[in-house]
Amino acid sequence: MRRISKVLGVAIAAAAAASACSSPGAGFASAQPSAPAAVFAATAPAATQSASSGNCDVYASSAAPSASDAAGPDVALIKSRGHVTVGVAADQYLTGYLGADGSEQGFDIDLAHAISQSLFGDPDKVVFDVISTDERIPDLQAHKVDLVIDTMTITCDRLAKVGFSAVYYEASQKLLVEKSSGYTGLNDLGGRKVCAQTGSTSISLIQHAAAKPVAVEVTDISDCLVLLEENKVSGISTDDTILAGLAQQDPNLEVLPAQLETEPYGIAVAHGATDLEGYVNGVLARYESDGGWAASYARWFKGSLGPASPPVAQYSNQ
Amino acid sequence: MATARRIRTAGAPPGRGTRLDTPTRLWLLLTTAVAAVLTVGLVAGFSLAGRESSASHTAHDTEVLYTEVQNLSYSLADANATAATGLLIGPQTPGQFTSRYDADIAQAEDLLAAASQRVTGDAYASAQLKAVAEQLPQYTGMIGQALAENRLGYPVAGAYLRQASELLTGSMLTETWHVVKEQQDATSGGLGSSTAFPWWEFGVGVLALLVLWRVSRRVAGVSRRRFNPGLLGAVLAVAVLLVWSVYAAGAVSLEGGSARTDYIGLAAAQTQISELSLTEAYVALQQIDRGEDQGADAAAANTALKAANPDPGSTGPSDYRAVSGCVTQAIGLAAGGRYQAAIDATVGSGKTAGEGGCEPAVGTLRADLQKTAAAEQAKFGRDMSSVGSEYAGAAAFALALVIGLLGAASAAYGLNRRLAEFR
Numbered sequence: 189m190r191r192i193s194k195v196l197g198v199a200i201a202a203a204a205a206a207s208a209c210s211s212p213g214a215g216f217a218s219a220q221p222s223a224p225a226a227v228f229a230a231t232a233p234a235a236t237q238s239a240s241s242g243n244c245d246v247y248a249s250s251a252a253p254s255a256s257d258a259a260g261p262d263v264a265l266i267k268s269r270g271h272v273t274v275g276v277a278a279d280q281y282l283t284g285y286l287g288a289d290g291s292e293q294g295f296d297i298d299l300a301h302a303i304s305q306s307l308f309g310d311p312d313k314v315v316f317d318v319i320s321t322d323e324r325i326p327d328l329q330a331h332k333v334d335l336v337i338d339t340m341t342i343t344c345d346r347l348a349k350v351g352f353s354a355v356y357y358e359a360s361q362k363l364l365v366e367k368s369s370g371y372t373g374l375n376d377l378g379g380r381k382v383c384a385q386t387g388s389t390s391i392s393l394i395q396h397a398a399a400k401p402v403a404v405e406v407t408d409i410s411d412c413l414v415l416l417e418e419n420k421v422s423g424i425s426t427d428d429t430i431l432a433g434l435a436q437q438d439p440n441l442e443v444l445p446a447q448l449e450t451e452p453y454g455i456a457v458a459h460g461a462t463d464l465e466g467y468v469n470g471v472l473a474r475y476e477s478d479g480g481w482a483a484s485y486a487r488w489f490k491g492s493l494g495p496a497s498p499p500v501a502q503y504s505n506q
Numbered sequence: 507m508a509t510a511r512r513i514r515t516a517g518a519p520p521g522r523g524t525r526l527d528t529p530t531r532l533w534l535l536l537t538t539a540v541a542a543v544l545t546v547g548l549v550a551g552f553s554l555a556g557r558e559s560s561a562s563h564t565a566h567d568t569e570v571l572y573t574e575v576q577n578l579s580y581s582l583a584d585a586n587a588t589a590a591t592g593l594l595i596g597p598q599t600p601g602q603f604t605s606r607y608d609a610d611i612a613q614a615e616d617l618l619a620a621a622s623q624r625v626t627g628d629a630y631a632s633a634q635l636k637a638v639a640e641q642l643p644q645y646t647g648m649i650g651q652a653l654a655e656n657r658l659g660y661p662v663a664g665a666y667l668r669q670a671s672e673l674l675t676g677s678m679l680t681e682t683w684h685v686v687k688e689q690q691d692a693t694s695g696g697l698g699s700s701t702a703f704p705w706w707e708f709g710v711g712v713l714a715l716l717v718l719w720r721v722s723r724r725v726a727g728v729s730r731r732r733f734n735p736g737l738l739g740a741v742l743a744v745a746v747l748l749v750w751s752v753y754a755a756g757a758v759s760l761e762g763g764s765a766r767t768d769y770i771g772l773a774a775a776q777t778q779i780s781e782l783s784l785t786e787a788y789v790a791l792q793q794i795d796r797g798e799d800q801g802a803d804a805a806a807a808n809t810a811l812k813a814a815n816p817d818p819g820s821t822g823p824s825d826y827r828a829v830s831g832c833v834t835q836a837i838g839l840a841a842g843g844r845y846q847a848a849i850d851a852t853v854g855s856g857k858t859a860g861e862g863g864c865e866p867a868v869g870t871l872r873a874d875l876q877k878t879a880a881a882e883q884a885k886f887g888r889d890m891s892s893v894g895s896e897y898a899g900a901a902a903f904a905l906a907l908v909i910g911l912l913g914a915a916s917a918a919y920g921l922n923r924r925l926a927e928f929r
Contacts, residue, residue: 277796278796278797278843279664279796281660286796286846287659288596288659290846290855291846317843318797318843318844318845320796320797322800323797407798407800408668408798408799410661410662414666434662436660437658438662
């Protein structure tokens with residue numbers, strides 16, 4: 189049922205994207221002027237993925253795992269090396285960050301350890317290479333890293349440059365506000381300042397919202413938390429995984445349940461490394477079915493985002 | 507009368523002096539000579555006293571204010587470096603870091619109060635220091651929040667530190683540097699005006715000598731006496747004032763040059779200490795920002811590191827090379843994404859956290875630069891004191907005036923004796 193709704197969502201997304209493309213300068217909100225984005229997203233979340241998806245199926249772009257993947261050239265190279273190199277973030281609380289003991293921790297990091305466990309029978313045969321957002325695709329193309337696990341959203345633009353696994357987490361753009369504020373969504377923030385990271389899709393989402401909140405841009409999302417604590421902004425908009433990290437640092441804040449836009453996360457591999465892509469999909473399938481995903485989610489996000497289940501994998505050759 | 511007639515008949519040059527009789531002419535010569543000598547005395551007095559005052563003001567006010575604001579700049583930069591480095595070490599900031607931070611802030615507050623009192627009347631400097639004073643509580647508030655969040659292990663600590671650091675480097679230090687620059691120019695100007703050659707005084711003295719020589723010739727023509735002892739005394743007084751001025755100018759030029767060299771050394775050492783602290787802060791920020799600054803922190807750290815070199819243009823002395831090597835390695839590790847290794851290289855790890863890594867080398871260089879600054883400050887004080895002494899200290903005006911008065915009295919006495927011959 190969920191899969192059907194997703195396929196339907198992709199179709200609606202494609203239609204919405206086509207609509208957006210035919211009306212230059214018009215975002216999703218202007219295409220649906222009578223239905224404010226937040227409300228619409230709350231009732232039909234899958235449709236909002238159109239803004240960043242383009243004309244491809246970001247949910248079913250990856251090949252299904254097969255038995256031959258483990259013997260493929262890219263996987264063999266990693267095995268012969270004795271460790272897998274994974275590009276990660278070190279500054280995203282709860283997804284990929286340096287803990288007090290100096291080790292990498294977070295939801296994405298647990299996934300990297302699971303892949304290492306599968307490859308070598310040892311979860312610690314993984315070398316973390318901390319990379320910035322801008323370095324993710326170039327480092328994969330230059331084979332500096334084997335994989336990138338860094339809350340990386342699958343988009344059509346990126347699919348033209350690198351390969352992606354099946355979706356391992358379906359994040360949503362949400363809002364973080366003061367618990368006592370009484371806000372329920374972006375519609376309540378008309379004329380108020382909402383903070384987001386420069387260059388993120390959240391900025392255009394805020395700018396095109398019907399209620400006309402004022403977007404405040406920062407380089408680092410943590411700066412938004414400072415601004416919110418200093419009462420200089422009324423809310424923060426970004427992926428719910430990141431908002432969960434911010435909410436955990438201040439018990440007076442809450443992540444609103446209303447979804448503004450979906451962000452399907454995938455593990456990125458070098459373009460053409462289909463055996464590695466398939467192998468990772470196999471690991472993901474096991475990780476999601478054996479309780480590894482659920483345990484990791486419960487450890488990092490459940491307190492802030494509530495219960496969730498892993499996304500149902502979709503493959504391009506199914 | 508017979509004598510007067512004789513003198514008039516014998517002394518009056520043919521065809522000249524037809525309008526004034528000899529006593530009147532002698533009165534005029536007397537007045538001219540007295541005025542010339544008194545003018546030299548007054549000019550010398552004012553000039554010497556002015557330069558002595560300028561030297562004293564430069565040594566005791568302008569340069570002191572300059573040092574206060576320069577030290578304020580260092581205290582702020584060091585507080586920021588200490589807070590940033592302390593955050594790198596772990597959730598619990600070691601006691602020596604919090605003590606150093608507290609001492610820096612206390613010193614910054616004291617220096618702000620002292621400098622604010624000293625700049626009374628200077629609207630520009632007052633406004634700049636007032637802005638710093640208003641921002642200091644905001645800065646310490648954010649650092650306090652950063653330290654509190656860091657104790658809980660929350661990454662937002664880095665955001666508070668970044669915001670505080672931006673306030674400090676982008677606004678507070680900039681405003682302080684404006685005052686530093688203003689006082690630097692004022693100190694240089696004061697040094698220049700107190701050690702410049704007194705051409706005006708020299709010119710007036712030479713002119714007075716010419717006048718006295720001319721008067722002497724006229725008197726000799728009238729009296730047929732080659733020398734007038736009173737006029738000779740006046741010439742002697744003017745000559746003493748001239749020699750004093752020239753000698754003082756020569757001596758002061760040497761000591762002033764030395765003071766200028768000390769001052770340049772002092773300014774360089776103080777700037778290098780502040781740049782060293784900025785290097786520490788940016789290195790820590792690079793490791794805290796973890797790539798999201800797009801390389802800005804590493805670039806700023808490298809720029810500050812170069813400016814901290816006590817021997818610019820070379821690879822620097824050994825203590826600087828030790829810091830440079832260590833810091834460059836830490837910057838490289840962080841740029842390569844090896845943040846934990848970079849932190850270990852910067853502050854050490856395990857039991858040596860906060861005392862290892864680059865900390866010992868940075869501490870040695872900081873201590874050496876502080877020693878250099880203190881030595882240059884002491885030398886500058888001594889040289890400026892010598893400059894004041896060459897001008898005979900605060901008594902310069904009175905002494906020059908007394909010499910001028912004595913010379914004028916001597917000229918008056920000498921000419922009055924000639925006039926007496928006509929009575």
